[in-house]
Amino acid sequence: MAKQKLDKETRKAILDARKWIQDVAKMDGNEAQTRARIERIFETIMGYHVFDHITREYAVHGVGDTEHCDFAIQLDRKETSKPDLLVEIKRVNIDLTPKHLKQAASYAINLGCEWVLLTNGKEWKLYHISFSQPPQTKLIDSWNLIDNDPIPLADKFDLTSYKNIKRGGLSRLWEKSNVLTAQNILKAILSEESIVLIRRKLKKATDVTVSPEELIGAIRYLLNEAAIAEMEKIKISLPVKKQRKRKIIPKSNKGKEEPAAQPVESEKTIKQPTEYEELKLATPPSEN
DSSP states (O other): OOOSOOOHHHHHHHHHHHHHHHHHHHTTOOHHHHHHHHHHHHHHTSOOOHHHHEEEEEEEEOSSSEEEEEEEEOSSOOTTOOOSEEEEEOOTTSOOOHHHHHHHHHHHHHHTOOEEEEEOSSEEEEEEEEOSSSOEEEEEEEEETTTSOHHHHHHHHHHTSHHHHHTTHHHHHHHHHHHSOHHHHHHHHTSHHHHHHHHHHHHHHHSOOOOHHHHHHHHHHHSOHHHHHHHTTSOOOOOOOOOOOOOOOOGGGTTSOOOOOOOOOOGGGOOOOOHHHHHHHHSOOOOO
């Protein structure tokens, strides 16, 4: 959830960082100049100690020659420990491309690191690497330091902050992202219970009854192509229509008119005797 207010220090840090990137963009700075400003962002906004937590030009030993990732964030400095986060940096005025992601993901796969942050100072993209066969790369979140407002930016930068990584926040973020998939959300929306509830709410709001099929058609209309493809994989159970019970007439009574049902008076509606009737009831019968 986005913070409603920012303290002055955090707001200033974000606005200062924005100015650093705008300045280096105006001068069309190279990758080294971009990297220097991004390092300051890690220090001022995300709370890292540059010498204790950030390793520059982290060596990656792959199949071929040894390559180097721009930054490796590593809170545990033991030699056997894997980096917590790899950061691949591109020059400020170069748009991030799938080629850049492929490069960063290959570093992470070779090192056994689950998290990659790809940035040019303006755009920031956070990815998770799943070590399946083959490994899968998934975009978890993204933000723009120049275009986004300071309040949501504070939350975005907090995802990769020192405090959040130290308390295991990235693991919880991955768990949540697995829950909030298009398929899981559609399964919840298209469950029998949800369909009944939505129809009831629509009926209450509009006084119009729609069928389950009409509701599902309307939901489909709201979805994009990717979500519709996910919807096709889901087995939808429509609410069972309640059948009205028909009164069975015995064969012996067929052709005969049913006697009209006699109204049964409740205790509250029983007719009370009039004054005359009370008098009549009170008079004893005459003797013959």
